[in-house]
Amino acid sequence: MCPPQHFTVEYAINPWMDTTAPVDAALAVEQWDLLRTTLVDLGHTVHVLDPVAGLPDMVYAANGAFSVDGTVYGARFRYPQRADEAVAHRAFYQDPAWRFADPEHVNEGEGDFAYLPGAHGGVILAGYGFRTEPAAHAEAQEMLGRPVVSLRLVDPAFYHLDTALAALDDHNVTYYPAAFSASAQRVLAQLFPDAVLADRADAEAFGLNLVSDGRHVVLNTEAIAMAEKVRAAGYHPVHVELTELKRGGGSVKCAVAELRR
Ligand code: ARG
Numbered sequence: 001m002c003p004p005q006h007f008t009v010e011y012a013i014n015p016w017m018d019t020t021a022p023v024d025a026a027l028a029v030e031q032w033d034l035l036r037t038t039l040v041d042l043g044h045t046v047h048v049l050d051p052v053a054g055l056p057d058m059v060y061a062a063n064g065a066f067s068v069d070g071t072v073y074g075a076r077f078r079y080p081q082r083a084d085e086a087v088a089h090r091a092f093y094q095d096p097a098w099r100f101a102d103p104e105h106v107n108e109g110e111g112d113f114a115y116l117p118g119a120h121g122g123v124i125l126a127g128y129g130f131r132t133e134p135a136a137h138a139e140a141q142e143m144l145g146r147p148v149v150s151l152r153l154v155d156p157a158f159y160h161l162d163t164a165l166a167a168l169d170d171h172n173v174t175y176y177p178a179a180f181s182a183s184a185q186r187v188l189a190q191l192f193p194d195a196v197l198a199d200r201a202d203a204e205a206f207g208l209n210l211v212s213d214g215r216h217v218v219l220n221t222e223a224i225a226m227a228e229k230v231r232a233a234g235y236h237p238v239h240v241e242l243t244e245l246k247r248g249g250g251s252v253k254c255a256v257a258e259l260r261r
Contacts, residue, residue, distance in 0.1 A: 001036055001256055002049040002088075004028040004059035009247050013079045014130075014159050016249030028244035032059065035218070035240045035255060042216050042238070047259070049088055057082050059245065060254040062110040062162060064089030067260045068124065068144045071099045075109040078131045089257070097261060101143040107136035110257055111160035115146070117260075118170030120191065122146050125173070127161030129153035149191065152181040162209055162253045168196065168235060169214035174226075176203040196233045202226040206242075206251035211258070220251045 007028045009017050036046050051058055064085055066073045072093045075086045089109075093100045107113070112132035114125045124146050126137040130153055141148040151161065155178065158164040164179035165188075174196035177185045188195065198208055207226025210219040217235045219226060220242045227237035242251050 001032070001046055002058045002061045003051050004032050004245070005051040006053050006056055007059050007244070007248065008056040010056060011079075011081050013081065014249040015157050016246065018247070021247060023247050024244055028059070031240070031242050031244055032255065035242065035252060038218060038238060038240050039211070039256070042213060042218075044213065047092070049092060052084070052088060055082070055085050055088075057248060058085050058088070060111070060248065060250045061089075061257040062254050063108040063160075064257055065093065066107075066109045066113040066115075066140065066144075067093075067098070067258070068115050068146060070097065070261045071101060071144055073101050073107070073109075073113075073140050073143045074103050076103045076106050076136075077108060078106050103136060103139060105133045105136035105139050107132040107140070108160060111162050111254065112136075113140060114161060114165065114167050114173070115260060116167055116171055116173065119172070120147070123191070124148040125151060125161065125165065127151050127153045127164070130156065130159035132161075149187060151184040151187065153179055153184075154181050155179045158203055159249070160254075163206065163249075164203060164208055166208050166210045166212065166253060168212050168217065168230065168233065172196070174198055174208060174210075174230065174233075176200065176208055179203060196229055198226060198229065202229070206246060209251035209253040211252050211256050218252050220246070222246075 158179040165175035205223040207223030
C-alpha cells in the first residue's frame with residue numbers, strides 16, 4: 001500500500017475523476033490508514049511504499065505490478081502522468097525473494113490482472129479495452145507460466161478489470177456481467193458457473209473493488225447491497241470508508257497490491 005499524502009485529482013484519465021471537485025488529502029490519509037489497520041487486524045502483513053510528490057495516483061498501489069508465485073510482472077502505465085510509479089514498485093521488488101520481469105507492453109498490474117490459484121489449476125484473468133494492451137496478456141502468460149484468459153471490458157466507467165471483477169477466494173469470483181463483452185461474459189460463465197453476480201449499482205458503488213482473504217471480504221461502506229451478496233455466499237464482509245479515493249476512480253482493491261510468493 002502507499003499512503004495518499006500527495007493525493008489530488010489534477011488530471012482526469014477515467015470518468016470518475018473530476019478535477020473541479022476538491023479532494024481532502026488529510027481525510028484520504030485517515031481513511032487509507034483505517035484500511036491498512038483493518039488488514040493488519042485481520043492478520044495480514046502490510047508493506048508501505050514511500051509516496052512520491054507529483055505522483056497523485058500512487059495511492060492506487062494495485063496498478064504497480066502483478067505477482068504470481070514469486071514472479072513479478074512489472075507495470076507499464078498507459079498515461080504519462082502515472083509512468084514513474086512503475087519505478088517505485090520495481091524498486092520494492094529488488095529483493096532476492098522476487099524475480100522481476102520487465103514489461104514491454106502497456107499493462108496496469110493488478111488493475112487488469114487477477115489470479116485464481118485454485119481455479120482450473122491456476123488461472124489468470126486479464127482485462128483489456130481501456131488500459132492494458134492485449135499483447136500484455138500474452139506477455140504475462142509467457143512471464144508467469146499460467147494460462148491467461150483475456151476479457152474485453154466495454155464500459156468506460158469500469159475501465160480496469162478490478163472495478164468489474166474480484167476473486168472471492170482461490171477459486172471463485174464475483175463480477176458485473178455488463179462490464180464485459182458478450183463473448184467475455186460467456187467465457188466467465190463457462191469458467192465460473194458459481195460466481196456471485198453483481199449488478200450495476202454494486203459496480204458503481206465500487207463494491208467489486210474488494211480485497212478478500214478467502215474469508216473476510218473488505219469493501220467500502222457504500223457497497224451495502226454487495227456486502228449482503230458476499231455474506232449470502234458465505235463470506236464475512238468488512239466495511240471501510242473510502243470516499244476520498246473514489247474521487248480518483250478507485251477503492252479498496254486499487255489501494256492494495258497483493259504479494260503472491
Ligand atoms: N486515477 C487512477 C487511474 O485512473 C485510479 C486507478 C484505480 N486503480 C485500480 N486498481 N482500478 O489510473
